[in-house]
Amino acid sequence: MKAVQLSRSYVTRLVCGKCGKPHQAGVLQGLCTACARPLLVEYDLPAIGRVLTKKALAAREPSLWRYRELLPVVEDAHIVSLGEGMTPLLEVPRLAAQLGMRRLYIKNEAMMPTLSFKDRGQAVAISMAKELGVKRLAIPSAGNAAGAMAAYGARAGMEVYVFMPDDVPLGNRVECDLLGAKVFLVNGLIGDCGKIVKDGKDALGWFDLSTLKEPYRLEGKKTMGLEIAEQMGWELPDVVVYPTGGGTGLIGMWKAFNEMEALGWIGKQRPRLVSVQAAGCAPIVRAFEQGAEHAEPWQNAHTIASGLRVPGAVGDFLILRAIRETGGTAVAVTDEELSADQQVVARAEGICPAPEGGATVSAVKRLLKSGWVRPDESVVLFNTGHAMKYPYEPAPAVHIRKEAVDFKAIGA
Amino acid sequence: MKAVQLSRSYVTRLVCGKCGKPHQAGVLQGLCTACARPLLVEYDLPAIGRVLTKKALAAREPSLWRYRELLPVVEDAHIVSLGEGMTPLLEVPRLAAQLGMRRLYIKNEAMMPTLSFKDRGQAVAISMAKELGVKRLAIPSAGNAAGAMAAYGARAGMEVYVFMPDDVPLGNRVECDLLGAKVFLVNGLIGDCGKIVKDGKDALGWFDLSTLKEPYRLEGKKTMGLEIAEQMGWELPDVVVYPTGGGTGLIGMWKAFNEMEALGWIGKQRPRLVSVQAAGCAPIVRAFEQGAEHAEPWQNAHTIASGLRVPGAVGDFLILRAIRETGGTAVAVTDEELSADQQVVARAEGICPAPEGGATVSAVKRLLKSGWVRPDESVVLFNTGHAMKYPYEPAPAVHIRKEAVDFKAIGA
Numbered sequence: 058m059k060a061v062q063l064s065r066s067y068v069t070r071l072v073c074g075k076c077g078k079p080h081q082a083g084v085l086q087g088l089c090t091a092c093a094r095p096l097l098v099e100y101d102l103p104a105i106g107r108v109l110t111k112k113a114l115a116a117r118e119p120s121l122w123r124y125r126e127l128l129p130v131v132e133d134a135h136i137v138s139l140g141e142g143m144t145p146l147l148e149v150p151r152l153a154a155q156l157g158m159r160r161l162y163i164k165n166e167a168m169m170p171t172l173s174f175k176d177r178g179q180a181v182a183i184s185m186a187k188e189l190g191v192k193r194l195a196i197p198s199a200g201n202a203a204g205a206m207a208a209y210g211a212r213a214g215m216e217v218y219v220f221m222p223d224d225v226p227l228g229n230r231v232e233c234d235l236l237g238a239k240v241f242l243v244n245g246l247i248g249d250c251g252k253i254v255k256d257g258k259d260a261l262g263w264f265d266l267s268t269l270k271e272p273y274r275l276e277g278k279k280t281m282g283l284e285i286a287e288q289m290g291w292e293l294p295d296v297v298v299y300p301t302g303g304g305t306g307l308i309g310m311w312k313a314f315n316e317m318e319a320l321g322w323i324g325k326q327r328p329r330l331v332s333v334q335a336a337g338c339a340p341i342v343r344a345f346e347q348g349a350e351h352a353e354p355w356q357n358a359h360t361i362a363s364g365l366r367v368p369g370a371v372g373d374f375l376i377l378r379a380i381r382e383t384g385g386t387a388v389a390v391t392d393e394e395l396s397a398d399q400q401v402v403a404r405a406e407g408i409c410p411a412p413e414g415g416a417t418v419s420a421v422k423r424l425l426k427s428g429w430v431r432p433d434e435s436v437v438l439f440n441t442g443h444a445m446k447y448p449y450e451p452a453p454a455v456h457i458r459k460e461a462v463d464f465k466a467i468g469a
Numbered sequence: 470m471k472a473v474q475l476s477r478s479y480v481t482r483l484v485c486g487k488c489g490k491p492h493q494a495g496v497l498q499g500l501c502t503a504c505a506r507p508l509l510v511e512y513d514l515p516a517i518g519r520v521l522t523k524k525a526l527a528a529r530e531p532s533l534w535r536y537r538e539l540l541p542v543v544e545d546a547h548i549v550s551l552g553e554g555m556t557p558l559l560e561v562p563r564l565a566a567q568l569g570m571r572r573l574y575i576k577n578e579a580m581m582p583t584l585s586f587k588d589r590g591q592a593v594a595i596s597m598a599k600e601l602g603v604k605r606l607a608i609p610s611a612g613n614a615a616g617a618m619a620a621y622g623a624r625a626g627m628e629v630y631v632f633m634p635d636d637v638p639l640g641n642r643v644e645c646d647l648l649g650a651k652v653f654l655v656n657g658l659i660g661d662c663g664k665i666v667k668d669g670k671d672a673l674g675w676f677d678l679s680t681l682k683e684p685y686r687l688e689g690k691k692t693m694g695l696e697i698a699e700q701m702g703w704e705l706p707d708v709v710v711y712p713t714g715g716g717t718g719l720i721g722m723w724k725a726f727n728e729m730e731a732l733g734w735i736g737k738q739r740p741r742l743v744s745v746q747a748a749g750c751a752p753i754v755r756a757f758e759q760g761a762e763h764a765e766p767w768q769n770a771h772t773i774a775s776g777l778r779v780p781g782a783v784g785d786f787l788i789l790r791a792i793r794e795t796g797g798t799a800v801a802v803t804d805e806e807l808s809a810d811q812q813v814v815a816r817a818e819g820i821c822p823a824p825e826g827g828a829t830v831s832a833v834k835r836l837l838k839s840g841w842v843r844p845d846e847s848v849v850l851f852n853t854g855h856a857m858k859y860p861y862e863p864a865p866a867v868h869i870r871k872e873a874v875d876f877k878a879i880g881a
Contacts, residue, residue: 208819
């Protein structure tokens with residue numbers, strides 16, 4: 058297993074995903090200066106194709122940094138890493154049998170430094186922030202993104218400011234506090250927290266790491282697409298089911314598939330991308346069904362799957378484009394369904410998924426029923442986090458007395 | 470990255486670690502039938518040396534199953550895996566600088582399916598249980614071992630019985646419940662739970678997976694030694710600091726070093742193995758200081774580091790032998806020290822360690838002060854689990870009102 062050292066950057070420029078306006082690479086950038094939509098990183102793919110082969114990849118270290126040429130960080134010394142990426146892609150035959158399927162896989166993003174897929178984006182974004190001279194970070198978050206930023210911020214020796222709605226679960230606060238982030242609880246929603254981060258920029262000089270408001274979290278997330286391709290021997294699955302809040306991962310995988318095709322690593326065929334959302338917050342599902350290009354913000358968003366409680370995503374049009382271009386779809390599932398399926402996954406396969414991971418199973422059940430997914434298709438479900446970071450109520454405890462153990466009752 | 474398929478088993482026999490009595494491999498075994506001490510697995514190392522090279526290893530999958538020839542499972546179909554092992558070995562330069570050291574590493578065992586090093590032992594032991602026809606498992610546990618057994622038991626489709634003291638933290642119960650284990654809370658201590666597991670064997674026909682009471686958890690744990698050797702380019706560190714409860718990992722690493730030497734992969738030199746225990750439960754430290762071969766059980770054991778709350782270990786003599794043979798030592802640290810150092814690690818390096826992981830830093834501080842560790846020595850600390858599985862009290866929350874954000878106060 059080798060670490061990789063770059064002799065040059067392969068980034069050519071940044072381009073607005075909406076209006077196409079080019080922006081300069083190698084300097085701090087936020088949203089598009091013309092239309093305030095996300096910027097996408099472009100690479101010199103022909104040059105990468107000349108230096109990087111699938112075979113060379115196989116001998117590299119098992120982290121997302123194995124795709125170094127396809128990532129924006131230039132200098133080794135700027136990489137801020139906790140060993141993230143190359144999470145297991147597990148075949149789940151017992152769960153498949155329960156669903157009447159044959160080739161079902163779970164990509165388990167719980168096996169990350171801060172127990173969620175957010176680490177991918179934060180590792181790459183904070184490495185780039187370091188490369189570009191940032192010393193202080195800020196984020197609005199009600200969940201896993203804050204923990205990830207606090208961890209990589211600490212690893213980089215940066216100051217970290219986190220703004221959370223004041224009803225955030227204790228676990229998320231605990232993590233940020235242990236990691237030394239400055240945590241502020243706001244009497245409002247995530248949007249109010251986002252406004253504080255935006256407004257404080259001049260006074261406090263922090264860099265805003267909100268989802269898709271800078272171009273590099275997306276680059277980290279795209280490695281999920283690279284990994285499933287490599288882990289499946291460069292044969293992509295028929296369907297990928299992805300819990301969609303801000304949607305960075307879905308957009309990232311779609312971008313990765315296009316880059317891999319340009320490199321000649323895969324063909325024209327794409328997995329059909331499925332966005333899963335919660336019935337209490339399903340702006341992408343609604344927009345997809347209406348044939349809209351953008352998603353209207355969802356009113357009164359509510360779901361226990363906190364990663365899906367994103368009423369409006371700045372990359373909405375990119376999510377919808379990725380779903381449509383790949384022949385995918387969007388599905389909403391109820392909190393009851395996703396909670397029950399969290400248990401179904403755990404008990405069938407020994408993986409403790411986040412509620413969002415449970416939601417992917419609920420979605421597949423619906424898609425099998427409607428015939429949209431066929432039982433013999435290969436399907437990858439993304440479990441985006443670990444159950445231990447979410448509240449969970451166990452069944453009532455069964456007590457036994459050591460003085461009078463009744464083994465017949467225990468075995469019943 | 471390749472999966473490995475064995476053409477034969479390289480296990481030759483099992484041998485008692487205390488009295489040397491040989492036992493047959495390939496059948497279910499517990500403790501030594503002569504002296505009730507742990508059995509160790511012996512391999513045909515010359516034969517392994519003929520088929521397995523360091524170079525071949527480098528191209529294998531990033532899990533503990535890369536060391537397949539040195540593990541007891543024969544048939545691929547019996548492997549029960551969640552992608553465990555090959556956890557990151559991270560250089561921690563900011564923590565090192567705080568301690569005045571130069572070459573400090575953390576082996577982060579939190580990046581495991583159930584967030585602790587226990588997964589190594591359970592993956593291998595439950596795979597072997599499957600190979601030998603077991604359908605039902607039982608364990609006494611107050612912590613991470615139960616969660617690991619519940620996960621691998623579920624993955625294997627086995628029935629899982631867990632017996633816990635009734636004051637166990639909610640998090641440990643939650644995990645077992647989500648995974649579908651049958652959980653029983655006992656009005657007593659871990660020893661009382663262990664007795665129930667032992668007594669129920671005939672009535673309920675379960676296999677007892679208690680620490681070192683079967684020979685294969687040790688084989689899983691030994692991969693920690695194989696991994697640090699491979700990850701450091703087959704140059705072992707000067708010192709390894711290991712939080713010691715039951716001590717399976719320490720004994721396992723010592724066994725792995727001996728096997729690697731027999732294979733010609735490393736030389737005679739060994740890392741000095743350091744056992745870290747809590748001041749409220751330090752039987753190994755006391756026995757080491759007294760020059761005893763066995764450790765007397767500790768009375769009134771108490772510590773917040775639940776993995777260190779092990780008053781008596783059935784492998785005590787092997788732990789003490791490993792420490793002494795390698796020129797190591799044993800150190801007790803207080804709960805105040807290890808809690809404070811949990812934060813020190815998190816804030817310096819972005820890793821959220823278990824309290825046991827914090828204890829390794831407390832131990833190094835003491836050993837630097839006494840001169841036992843020199844500042845220029847290379848030292849590997851084992852973080853055995855993730856902070857999110859333990860209770861933790863964050864600092865009081867700082868509230869701000871969205872109607873009147875005072876950025877000067879935030880920056881102060």
